[in-house]
Amino acid sequence: MEIPLLGFVIPTWLVLLATSLFLIYKYNTRNFNVLKDLGLDGPKPYPFIGTFYRSIQSGIGKGPQENMLRYGKVYAEYSGNVPVMVVGDPDMLKQIMVKEFGFFTNRRKFGPATKPLDKMMTILDDDEWRNLRNATTPAFSGGKLRKATKDINECAANLMNNLGTVADVDATFDVKKYCGSFSADVIARIAYGVDMDSQNDPDHPFIKHMKSSLDFSIRKKPFFAIAMFCPGLLPLASKLGFSFFEKETLDYFTNLVHGTIKMRKNADAAAPERQDFLQVMMEAKEMKSAKEGLGEADDNRQRKPLTDAEVLSNCIIFFFAAYGTIGDAMSMILYSLADNPEVQEKVFDEINSVLGDSKECSYDQVKQLSYLSMVVDESLRRYPPALMVDRLCSGDVVIKGYKFFKDLVVTIPVYALHMDPEIWPEPEKFIPERFTPDKKTEMNPYNYMPFGQGPRHCIAMRMALVELKVALVHVIRNLRIPNFTLSSKLTIQPSSSSGRH
């Protein structure tokens, strides 16, 4: 059949195709005025990809940095066709992350959650999240961390020995792999009581699975590209079997966790009771410790027992969270020290004066390393492992004249905040003195948030900081780092040639 139009005869299939394309286009761009109507400016969105092309052009962290300079501290982005309000204004962030937390408790979802990761703390909502966070917070108390410092020291000594050994035979090597393994060994020991030693075995299945999980190239992770460009297609992609993680990887971690739980249950009843993360989770499942150690997010609601799925999901996610973030943070601190030899020397001197002859760094000594602390803070400012965090709005609320509505995604551009020249003069420069104790007291915490902010900030923040500092104590005390390229290849001079002992 053919349709006459303006003197031309057009085949029906062509008319149907054009109409379908037009309707798809209209459907896909239907939200493009939502934020404009609320008075927000931003880069021009395109059908299907929204404004994500800006991040591809400039880098995931740098896109918002450039946009903030151009459109101001509150502006509009589109993730595919999903409206996203980017907020870099510290007063508004205080409202969103703390004062109006009730409206911004949850995070954005990237597609349907799949087993065994469907109950991870990072993606749970509202009361389910609160219950889990309250149950697990006691596992990260100061007392537990103090006890764990011995294990952290042993893993850090192992890291230093491995870096020293590899530096003797190989001028350049991938430092992130070693730092990530260090962190994985720490979490395996202090959270699950397992002596994993992935550092000494580069072919350890843990490392293989972790590396493949954290490879976000489009070839390896088409699901990631779909999540960024066309989030609307995620349910379909999920049904077609696409996922962030390979099945083999999830099976590996499931077996690892189940094996550890089984071992723990079969353990000698006379053995001293463990106090680690796994024990806290297992007790929360039995409701044994419901009364003690109420978490910071606790609002006295009825505590519910954790389910098997919650225990499994969260045991797995802790490995992922620890490997990627600590590996990134530690590599970038070592890079900063190599790039600033005078800072490295100062850190070296401070470590020696605080530790004296002691081989290990105690929890109290960690607190005395004030210059090292400034170095870590500055490196996390300059190179935050999490470039942005987000919140999902659950209802209508007005903050500083801006209207937020249900299901609006709010992005907090951490990297852009940390690189704002109004707050951090010469932001590209590595200057630990930005974080002297006095300056830290005066600082607006909503301009600096490598671990997020408010009740949903990183649950392991204190542990991560102790881990990083203890690892640095062992490495810097014994090895000099003269060279480091940003392709994450580090050159280290071992103690024999550097004169460090």
Ligand code: HEM
């Ligand atoms: C340098 C290391 C680390 C950095 C920079 C980091 C950063 C972050 C950030 C930015 C968030 C989001 C906070 C927010 O939304 O306000 C987060 C959440 C989280 N992190 Fe970390 N993290 C680190 C290490 C770790 C480690 C070692 C673990 C586990 C042992 C961990 C477990 C988690 C969990 C479970 C959450 C979700 C908290 C919730 O939703 O309540 N992180 N982290």
